[in-house]
Amino acid sequence: MNTKQVDFSLRLALQDGEPCGALFAKEEIAGVAENVTEARDRIERGRGKGPLAFLELPYSYGSSDRRTAFGDTFSQTLGTIHEAANRIRAARGQFVHVGIGGSALGAITLVTALGVTKSMGYECPAEIHVPDNVDPDWIGELLHRLDLTRVYANVVSKSGDTTETIATFALLLEVMREKSNLSPAELRRRIFVTTNPEEGALAELARSEGFTILPLPDAIHGRFSVFSPMGLLAAAVAGIDVGELLEGARVADERTARAPFGDNPSLQFAALHYVGLTQKGISNLILLPYSNRLRTVGDWYSQLVAESLGKQGQGMTPVKALGVTDQHSQLQLYIDGPKDKLVVVFSVARHAETLRIPNSLASNSAYTYLAYKTFNDLFKAEREATEVSLHLHGVPNCRFELAELSPFNMGYLLTVLEKTVCILGELLSVNAFDQPGVEESKEYARAMLGKSGEQYDQLREIVAKLSK
Ligand code: PA5
Numbered sequence: 239m240n241t242k243q244v245d246f247s248l249r250l251a252l253q254d255g256e257p258c259g260a261l262f263a264k265e266e267i268a269g270v271a272e273n274v275t276e277a278r279d280r281i282e283r284g285r286g287k288g289p290l291a292f293l294e295l296p297y298s299y300g301s302s303d304r305r306t307a308f309g310d311t312f313s314q315t316l317g318t319i320h321e322a323a324n325r326i327r328a329a330r331g332q333f334v335h336v337g338i339g340g341s342a343l344g345a346i347t348l349v350t351a352l353g354v355t356k357s358m359g360y361e362c363p364a365e366i367h368v369p370d371n372v373d374p375d376w377i378g379e380l381l382h383r384l385d386l387t388r389v390y391a392n393v394v395s396k397s398g399d400t401t402e403t404i405a406t407f408a409l410l411l412e413v414m415r416e417k418s419n420l421s422p423a424e425l426r427r428r429i430f431v432t433t434n435p436e437e438g439a440l441a442e443l444a445r446s447e448g449f450t451i452l453p454l455p456d457a458i459h460g461r462f463s464v465f466s467p468m469g470l471l472a473a474a475v476a477g478i479d480v481g482e483l484l485e486g487a488r489v490a491d492e493r494t495a496r497a498p499f500g501d502n503p504s505l506q507f508a509a510l511h512y513v514g515l516t517q518k519g520i521s522n523l524i525l526l527p528y529s530n531r532l533r534t535v536g537d538w539y540s541q542l543v544a545e546s547l548g549k550q551g552q553g554m555t556p557v558k559a560l561g562v563t564d565q566h567s568q569l570q571l572y573i574d575g576p577k578d579k580l581v582v583v584f585s586v587a588r589h590a591e592t593l594r595i596p597n598s599l600a601s602n603s604a605y606t607y608l609a610y611k612t613f614n615d616l617f618k619a620e621r622e623a624t625e626v627s628l629h630l631h632g633v634p635n636c637r638f639e640l641a642e643l644s645p646f647n648m649g650y651l652l653t654v655l656e657k658t659v660c661i662l663g664e665l666l667s668v669n670a671f672d673q674p675g676v677e678e679s680k681e682y683a684r685a686m687l688g689k690s691g692e693q694y695d696q697l698r699e700i701v702a703k704l705s706k
Pocket residue numbers: 338339340341342394395396397398399400403459460461462545673676
């Protein structure tokens with residue numbers, strides 16, 4: 239196990255003195271510890287093959303001695319990513335990551351949490367845009383804002399046939415070709431395609447056009463692809479230390495693969511979900527980061543939980559919220575509404591900024607208590623107040639705390655969460671890696687857009703009957 243200091247903690251009912259996990263007695267958690275640990279062990283035995291191959295991603299770029307199921311698939315990839323990111327940053331490029339769902343959320347999450355800011359003393363020279371929706375107003379607005387001479391793109395689709403991604407890519411490519419005055423050779427150098435290199439229309443198109451392909455092998459499923467080129471190219475463009483990110487992922491993987499229940503955040507977090515689902519009637523998972531930069535971890539984990547576990551009448555409905563903001567919006571319901579919620583707080587102990595609340599207010603007795611306080615004190619007090627209220631009202635809750643926002647800590651956190659979901663899939667006997675409901679809606683959309691073929695004719699008939 240790597241000896242690097244882990245700046246990370248998960249506070250649960252198991253830790254004395256923490257106002258967490260109010261509805262879950264230690265005995266209830268302990269009662270499932272064995273089941274959860276056995277599920278983890280089954281996963282560990284199956285790793286490296288099939289859909290669990292993604293667990294090997296942090297080891298597969300050649301920076302570790304471990305031989306992975308991906309062989310040399312990724313041996314050149316980090317070099318290509320760094321070279322591309324340096325070029326894009328040097329050109330003060332506008333980097334457009336085109337993808338949706340699992341092919342976008344990892345990139346969005348990394349860039350939002352770790353992208354450099356003025357607080358860190360310098361700014362990212364490149365702009366990053368992730369059009370992960372096909373709202374014409376939004377896409378149109380982006381096109382108006384792009385300076386086409388500075389645009390670079392990473393088009394991400396494992397299947398290569400997600401309609402939204404392909405349509406957005408087609409539009410971007412057309413405007414780049416028609417309006418940028420870039421030579422065909424330069425245009426080719428600016429487009430990266432992250433897809434399954436072995437099959438699919440997108441890989442074929444990339445090869446015929448001469449775009450650089452970054453591999454997203456069949457075994458890696460969209461929402462588990464954050465440590466593939468899907469997440470890493472955007473991260474590198476944002477100036478994030480990709481090596482540290484992967485190191486955090488490796489350390490978390492090693493710990494969660496072996497550590498016993500009492501020292502294993504994935505096992506403990508899975509146990510909270512499992513007790514909630516099977517014994518407590520918990521159906522809502524409230525994701526409440528007290529950090530604007532971690533807001534998109536809520537989006538990312540929502541997808542992971544919803545698409546992986548929402549099957550056969552099972553699953554928890556994720557609710558994305560933000561502390562402090564949603565204390566003034568949803569907290570009333572969490573505290574006093576139906577007791578069907580597990581609240582998961584994400585927090586950061588050390589912020590990049592320390593902001594003082596001006597003492598000028600202190601002369602007014604109504605505000606004296608704010609004298610000599612900082613926004614950091616305020617933010618922490620608000621978070622603790624929420625945790626205490628949840629506790630006093632019997633609402634189960636737990637907290638992931640990062641000592642600071644760093645690539646290592648983010649790699650660690652995301653890995654703990656990925657492994658939690660794998661364990662839960664095993665415990666609930668569902669395939670955590672498919673998404674038949676999503677595929678069904680993709681097929682209906684294609685049918686409605688007129689795709690030809692017998693299967694689409696049948697779908698159109700169903701739709702026609704429904705609209706009668
Ligand atoms: O997590 C998933 O598997 C999905 O959200 C996919 O990532 C999403 O549907 C996009 O698929 P693709 O990468 O094939 O374009």
